[in-house]
């Protein structure tokens with residue numbers, strides 16, 4: 001499982017970057033990018049996004 005970003009929804013507001021306690025998110029080319037090596041899957045960034053661009057990829 002991992003956190004995925006829907007780049008069609010992401011508006012690069014940066015709310016997820018502020019919310020992530022371990023700085024695992026950056027903005028690249030206008031969309032959030034998750035560092036999957038450091039992400040601990042706490043899910044804090046998901047409700048922080050005002051555009052519902054983040055979610056768990058259950059696969």
Ligand code: SF4
Nearest residue numbers: 020039040042043045
């Ligand atoms: S799930 Fe948690 S650790 Fe991973 S990117 Fe979101 S806030 Fe950061």
